[in-house]
Amino acid sequence: MTRDGSARIHVINSTDIVNRAIEIHKTSATAGAAIGRLLTVTSVMGSMLGEAGDSVTVTVRGNGDAGILTAVSDNEGNVRGYIENPAADLPLNSKGKLDVGGIIGDGVLQVIRDAGGEEPYIGVTRLVSGEIGDDIASYYVESEQIPTMCAVGVLIAPDLSCLGAGCVLLQMLPLYDDATAKRLEENAGRLSRISSMFADGMTNEEILAVASDGVEYDIFDEIEAEYRCTCSRERTARALFSLGKSEAFRILSEAKAEGRPEEIELGCRFCGKKYVFDRAQTEALFDGK
Numbered sequence: 042m043t044r045d046g047s048a049r050i051h052v053i054n055s056t057d058i059v060n061r062a063i064e065i066h067k068t069s070a071t072a073g074a075a076i077g078r079l080l081t082v083t084s085v086m087g088s089m090l091g092e093a094g095d096s097v098t099v100t101v102r103g104n105g106d107a108g109i110l111t112a113v114s115d116n117e118g119n120v121r122g123y124i125e126n127p128a129a130d131l132p133l134n135s136k137g138k139l140d141v142g143g144i145i146g147d148g149v150l151q152v153i154r155d156a157g158g159e160e161p162y163i164g165v166t167r168l169v170s171g172e173i174g175d176d177i178a179s180y181y182v183e184s185e186q187i188p189t190m191c192a193v194g195v196l197i198a199p200d201l202s203c204l205g206a207g208c209v210l211l212q213m214l215p216l217y218d219d220a221t222a223k224r225l226e227e228n229a230g231r232l233s234r235i236s237s238m239f240a241d242g243m244t245n246e247e248i249l250a251v252a253s254d255g256v257e258y259d260i261f262d263e264i265e266a267e268y269r270c271t272c273s274r275e276r277t278a279r280a281l282f283s284l285g286k287s288e289a290f291r292i293l294s295e296a297k298a299e300g301r302p303e304e305i306e307l308g309c310r311f312c313g314k315k316y317v318f319d320r321a322q323t324e325a326l327f328d329g330k
Contacts, residue, residue: 044257047217048225051088051210052245052252053266055081058120059195059203061268065313066123069130070197072107074139076124077195078173079112081208083122084266086177087114091156098153103171105129105146113311118266121311139197142171150176152184174208181212188213188222190229194236205240209252224255270312277307277316278326286327293320 042049059077062068068076083099090097093116101110108125134140148168155161164184168176174193181189193208209232213222231251232238238248249260281289293303303320318326 042259042261043221043225043253044259045218045221046214047221047256048211048213050212050249050252050258051085051208052249053081053085053088053118053208054239054245055084055206055208055266056203056239058084058266058268059206062122063201063203065268065311066127068124068127068201070201071130071139071141071144072124072127073197073201073203074195075107075129075141075144075173076110076112076122076127077203077206078141078193078208079110080120080122080268081193081195081206082173082177082191082210083112083114084118084120085208085210086152087116087120088118088264088266090116090154092116095154095156097155098151099177100151100153101145101148101168101171101173101176102151103145103148103168105144105148105171106131107144107146110145115269117264119269120266121268121270123310141173145171145173147171150180152180177210188217190226192229192232192235194234194239196236196240205236205238207235207239207245207248209235209248211252221256225253228252228254228256270309270314272309272312272314274316277309278318281305281307281318281323282326289323289327293323 058080062076063073086097095116098113106129110124112120112122114120129144131140131143150166150168152164153161166180166183169179174191178189178191181187190211195206196204198204292305297303305318307316
């Protein structure tokens with residue numbers, strides 16, 4: 042936070058998070074950059090939540106080839122996500138960069154913030170570019186009236202791994218100083234190569250120094266965040282139960298008629314893990330229902 046109370050700044054190196062997502066979802070170069078950017082900013086948004094058990098879900102629904110992208114973070118920045126079409130890809134854009142906006146297209150960005158109350162907060166804004174960073178900044182300005190700058194980038198290698206990924210999210214606070222705001226805005230122009238800065242080995246503190254050059258600040262917190270899925274057999278069993286008894290046993294009967302094992306297989310879209318329920322396990326789940 043700047044010492045004059047004008048702004049708060051978050052910096053994340055998400056290279057490991059993005060590489061885990063690429064490994065799970067087997068993404069193309071452009072799709073990897075897209076889901077990587079969304080995971081990165083969602084992790085930061087999650088770290089801004091107040092209490093354990095709070096979560097934020099950010100969904101991008103565009104009309105491009107990527108389909109729906111979703112990321113979910115807890116209050117410590119641990120995040121998971123998926124992209125509907127991980128093979129979506131396009132040639133480089135006019136700037137010679139991965140065309141994330143092209144595979145996302147026009148659509149909306151939705152933020153669901155669950156802070157433990159009866160009703161979660163839901164905000165929806167139009168995508169302004171599909172490049173994720175611009176869209177997140179626009180969401181904060183339109184839905185929460187918080188002037189925001191979001192520089193996010195993911196550098197993809199020829200082997201489709203992530204060489205560097207990260208984000209600087211800067212938000213002005215009420216009654217901010219105009220001179221501080223102007224200096225931070227000028228500094229933002231030096232963050233256009235944010236992914237390369239991380240790939241070159243710059244630390245969070247070094248990148249923060251670039252973003253805050255000429256402005257005094259204090260570091261209040263530092264946390265470790267990772268790609269973390271929360272799926273379990275118990276949660277998957279509840280999902281199976283929600284299908285209803287008739288539908289579950291219809292699936293089993295259909296498998297038997299086709300000469301396949303009488304099993305129901307459910308997969309986690311966030312980590313790819315498979316959970317299998319045979320007839321006996323399914324009967325036990327619905328016992329007495």
